[in-house]
Amino acid sequence: MDFSAKMLRDDALKGKVIVVTGGGSGLGKAMTKYFMELGAKVAISSRDLEKLQNTAKELETELSFTAKEAEEVVRYREKNGNFSRWEDLQKVPDLDAKKVEAVKDRLAF
Numbered sequence: 001m002d003f004s005a006k007m008l009r010d011d012a013l014k015g016k017v018i019v020v021t022g023g024g025s026g027l028g029k030a031m032t033k034y035f036m037e038l039g040a041k042v043a044i045s046s047r048d049l050e051k052l053q054n055t056a057k058e059l060e061t062e063l064s065f066t067a068k069e070a071e072e073v074v075r076y077r078e079k080n081g082n083f084s085r086w087e088d089l090q091k092v093p094d095l096d097a098k099k100v101e102a103v104k105d106r107l108a109f
Contacts (some may be wrong), residue, residue, distance in 0.1 A: 006037075014039030024051035032059065064103065071096050 008055050014045075018035050022028035022045025036059065046052035062066055076092040083089060086104040090097045 008038055010038060012038045016040045017043070019043045019045070021045050024048055024055045029055055033062075064099055065095075069099075 001027060013035055018040045018044060020032045020035070022027050023032045023042075024046030025048075026092070028044065028046070032042050032044050032055075044052065044055065046055075060070070065073070072092050072094050073089065080091075086100060086107050089095060089100045089107075
């Protein structure tokens with residue numbers, strides 16, 4: 001039995017918004033990452049503010065993009081439509097093409 005295989009397709013939660021309580025660590029953190037991989041927008045909460053901030057920062061920098069760069073990607077996509085391949089991200093203004101190329105194997109379209 002292959003326990004590393006994903007249960008759902010990559011875009012299964014695209015366009016969905018999910019709130020995860022206890023998202024700062026453990027199962028909540030792991031679920032948050034998985035929901036994001038499946039295309040969801042995720043809001044996390046936790047009783048431990050420091051843990052929550054650390055997790056949020058980790059999730060923001062998962063692909064080494066700054067918050068500003070991520071906003072530019074979203075803005076470009078909203079204006080020009082979805083990306084179909086990693087090279088399309090190189091057209092985004094103010095996005096470092098070297099960063100995109102460095103993480104291209106982790107991107108799914």
